[in-house]
């Protein structure tokens with residue numbers, strides 16, 4: 714099944730990808746993950762969404778493509794150089810806030826029960842500060858992470874991080890969760906009402 718024939722990718726994607734390749738940034742999210750992010754984002758009209766790890770804005774443009782006009786997305790990255798590509802293509806979207814900082818500060822600053830969707834794609838809220846990140850979600854809030862399926866491009870240290878992550882996610886009885894063997898290996902969890 715050709716995903717892009719089923720529903721075209723976001724308009725900004727091609728230009729963002731061209732610049733992403735130009736600077737040699739390789740950690741962008743693959744189209745099937747982007748398509749999943751778009752569907753998840755569309756579940757949260759009026760919602761507050763957070764992406765940790767803007768990269769060059771690939772996942773950001775998929776999320777924005779799914780979001781209703783009333784939703785808001787905060788995307789955070791520690792690297793202003795890659796993030797500049799996202800700024801130039803997406804920065805005028807009034808639903809988007811682009812923040813350059815260590816996402817540990819973001820997670821520690823955001824109030825508990827204030828987010829409707831998190832795409833944890835920059836280590837923080839995934840391999841570190843996981844519990845703190847999950848606390849930020851409202852009941853019904855969605856947590857998404859990918860890159861959980863072994864890949865030859867992985868740096869050697871990444872593989873060792875996956876089993877503890879999967880164990881930590883599986884231990885969370887306050888979430889419904891599913892591992893989806895899709896693209897880079899995606900986990901989707903939804904916070905239960907207590």
Ligand SMILES: C[S@@+](CC[C@H](N)C(=O)[O-])C[C@H]1O[C@@H](n2cnc3c(N)ncnc32)[C@H](O)[C@@H]1O
Pocket residue numbers: 740741742764765766767768769770771772773789790791792795814815816817834835836837
């Ligand atoms: C996998 S890439 C993000 C890809 C992007 N989400 C996409 O969909 O194309 C990971 C990003 O996390 C960023 N990052 C790593 N550590 C970080 C931290 N402590 N705070 C914020 N961003 C961080 C890196 O600079 C990198 O751009």
